[in-house]
Amino acid sequence: MADLAPSAVPPGHSAVAHRVHGWCALCDARGYAKETMAWRVRENRREDAARALADAPPNTGVEIQLIVNTPSGPVDLGTHRFARVPDEGARRG
Numbered sequence: 001m002a003d004l005a006p007s008a009v010p011p012g013h014s015a016v017a018h019r020v021h022g023w024c025a026l027c028d029a030r031g032y033a034k035e036t037m038a039w040r041v042r043e044n045r046r047e048d049a050a051r052a053l054a055d056a057p058p059n060t061g062v063e064i065q066l067i068v069n070t071p072s073g074p075v076d077l078g079t080h081r082f083a084r085v086p087d088e089g090a091r092r093g
């Protein structure tokens with residue numbers, strides 16, 4: 001994930017899109033349709049990962065593929081295993 005200082009974002013560009021995707025609609029004439037698609041893909045992946053984790057039995061893990069969008073395209077960070085642990089109330093019984 002790009003980690004640009006606010007001053008590194010060109011004037012008029014979306015700071016949040018640069019922080020999350022590494023680019024925005026105004027970069028290289030990508031356009032709002034591409035940026036909207038990038039947000040939808042990101043949110044769908046987040047939703048899928050959250051559901052997989054929520055549905056996993058406690059103390060078991062799920063494997064989630066992490067992909068980040070960069071100005072030169074998506075970068076696959078590989079598959080990582082995450083585990084859902086019981087919350088404090090569930091541990092107390």
Ligand SMILES: [Zn+2]
Pocket residue numbers: 010013014018023024025026027
């Ligand atoms: Zn931009």
